[in-house]
Amino acid sequence: MTEVATPTAARPRRAASLGLLVFALVVTIAGFAQVGLARDGSLPTNMFGYALAIVALAGVSYFVMQKWTPYADPLLLPLAVLLNGLGLMMIYRIDQTTTTDFPEEKARFEAANPGQEYVPFGVGADIMGQLMWTVLSIGLFIAALILVKEVKAFQRYHYTLGAVGLVLLMLPMVPVIGTELNGARIWIKLGPFSIQPAEFCKMAFVVFFAAYLVKKRAALSLVSRKIWLLELPRSRDLYPILGFWILTLMVLAVENDFGTALLFFGLFVSMIYIATGKASWVFIGLSLFIGGVLIIYIGAQLIGIDHINQRVEIWLSPENYFGGGCKLPDGTVDNMMDAKPTWDECMAAGGSYAESDQLMAGLYAMGEGGVLGTGLGQGQPYRTPLAFSDEIFTSLAEELGLTGIMALLMLYVLLVERGFKVAIATKDEFAKLFAGGVSFVFALQIFVITGGVTKLIPFTGLTTPFLSQGGSSLLANWVLIALLIRLSHEARKPAPVAIQDEGMTQIVNVGNLR
């Protein structure tokens, strides 16, 4: 390897970071303003409060970052602030609709469903709650920046963290606390709080895998047999991946969430590959995953566990399930749109009931947006169920159009790219694996949730990082950003002064001479 990844310009990028941060804040606050102008023709009255809160949070973060990690990558904080701000803006926009009445919708609903209570659009969107979570998350971010001097410190607790991750992953399967949302059990409910453990689980696993692979990468790189281009590892080295494979398939079978299974297995395989550089691991991983998924789905088909295949069917032909579809024991799907009450009738017929309304409504929102979008505050993203969380991507796609979400996806591209850059710049093996794993799982999560709402893969209930309404996701992602910032600071900061004093000849950068 001829190039050296350590950045040569090891100087703080204060101005760049500040400029980008100001840009992120301007975009966010202008977004708030536009929602008000488009909806009511005036600036939202509470906008200044929100703006002040966001500016203050960003300002403090910037200050802390400059003080404790001055050499950090200048892009990470502005990217996180912009993404979080765009999420707040969209949640605010949908929250606003809740307060507006839809008298006609209400009348139509009540005429069609006598005795049932009308649920207005946008119900559940909560800008105040999300602002509070943002404050907590950025607080945690600041705390992490100040307190975590060495990301390597986590390496010591990797078994503990691995166990915590395992428990978190299994928690939603536990009957009482695990709750089912949209057919998938990836949430747990503790009193008034619902938590998506996958968010914290993802961090715990990254730490565990990184530490484990630092120890085992030599062994896992050994080749026992070579079949054509494939360098097979020793069979006993296969046990960990097989163990994790079984765990992932349990997630798929019990939690019924293809996305979560893909997320964790993809994370594991990518990290093994980073550690060993052996393509055979990728091959083994992919074969296991595809084989396992087929076993589960075909097995479910044979045994007759309908609800597992139903998620795939909804993905393939959502029309049948629009307004509620009932898969009858003979395998046919009866659309129950006009039957009331649908659930009871389906159960009485011995069928399995599911709806595709959220997926379809999200796609309709995207169609409505087209290339240029309807404009902020001028679309109807609130028509999609969970427009502020699961479907926030399609809500943005409706109002900002293809143009807007291409820019949004570019923000994610930048964030992932900066994350990998940190991984490459870092010297320590654990830190490298950690940063690489975190960056990849971030990209994979965006793929899984966004691919789900855009009907690229079966729908999943994971959150869209920084955008979705919800505390667990925001907390976890801000902590990850803090750790990446810390790592990038460590990687980019100049070598200790004492060495420099011995003269310039001592710090010749070999890579640059070549």
Add this chain to the structure above:
Amino acid sequence: MNKSMNDQLKRVALVGLALIAVLMINANYIQAFQAKDLQTHALNNRQHQGIFLRNRGDIYSADKVKLAFSEPLSPGNKKSKYQRKYIKNAEVFVPITGYFTSNLSKAGVELSFDSILDGQDERQTATSWIKTLAGEKPLGGNVYTTVDAKAQQVAYQRLTSQALTRGAAVVIDAETGAVKVAVGFPSFDPNTVADVQKPDAVAAALDKLTKDRQQPMVNKAYAELFPPGSSFKTVVAAAFLSQNGNSMETPVPAPISTPTGGSKPITNSHDDGINCGLATAPLIRTFAHSCNTTYALLGAEDQYLGNEAVRSQSEKFGFYKRIPIEDDLSAPASEYPHNVQNRDEILRGSFGQGETKTTPLQMAMIGAAIANGGEMMKPYLVDKAVARVEGDDGKPEEAGTIYKADPSAMGKPISSDSAGQLQEMMRRVITDGTAGVLRGRNIAGKTGTTELTATRGGAWFVGFAPADKPKYGFAVFVEGSTDLYGASSAGPIAADIINALNQK
């Protein structure tokens, strides 16, 4: 083992970025290419949102009579709802305009030009894209139909004056296929189902209309099938003429009676021993005097013509498949019995009784093909559509033409020679045949009478006009009239409609 892991990190980074790139490609596919399909997807009720807040375009007749338009409920208020309104006596124009109910069901031009009328059509957006970029929504476009309002009024008025149960009249410009007249009876006033402020009244009105046994919401001009009676003999005669060596002077059997397998033999309405009621007579005489036995035998006996030849000719005229008129607007498929073992059904079907069923539009198209030298044009209702934008004074202004009809042929069901002979035969019906009552009206055609029962029966007149210089093909059908003969009930109506069309 690679010591630094940097190569792997780069590759994994590329995979991660590739995943997001896939999302980008997918988003492009959905929002740039699929957007239109998603917006108009059958299950997507967003397309109905705000539909009453938009100024839906006008529908005009060819002579610029405004047949349908939208009015703001509270003028001056930008957020006012619009009320769809139809011309006074709108029941006359329903086969053209269709309807647009306040619970969003649509038919006719309202359905097939919905995206233009609603202002959501891409073509419309393209003409005013600068305004679209500036955030202005385009207004609904105007649609200009081919129908002649004056002739349409005459047609409806004459149909209803016959005290009948059902009836229809269709006139087509033979050269282009433009529908000049399309009326049906019974009809209904689309205003009664359009009131956006009274959804309950509309629901009740719709319920009553759909339960009506006469089906007034199904227009009789092109949406319902009737037995064509003797007017179907035109198709059999066309099939006969298309056989080698046959002409209108070729002798064909015209016996007094043709036995059937059933109880009642087929007879003629009158047997004078010159035209009908003799061993053979020239084709033209059996046509002019409408000998049932001739056409029953032609259709059933291969030695004369045969079932397959008539079926094939029917198909060339457009039977057995829906007739396209506009997008989402077509006429049901006409039928002539074939592939049946029952000889009686073929015998009766061959002079337009029993299982033979057709629409007035289909019969008018046959008249038009004969008038047009054998070439049959695709019928159409809309001549052009014009985009509208908001003018400087806030009033809608017409902008560019975004749709123009492009007349096209559906085929050539008969040769020009056959067409000429059929024209002559149809003229003979007037000069020396069943429609002598129409002498001097410069019109030619074939009469038809369907199964005479005590209370119900229908009369047809199918042909072309003017007789000396064919320009229009037409079909008029009346049912339940006190006068059940095609010549005396349907014929004069046709002559009056053509008269109104020619008065310019």
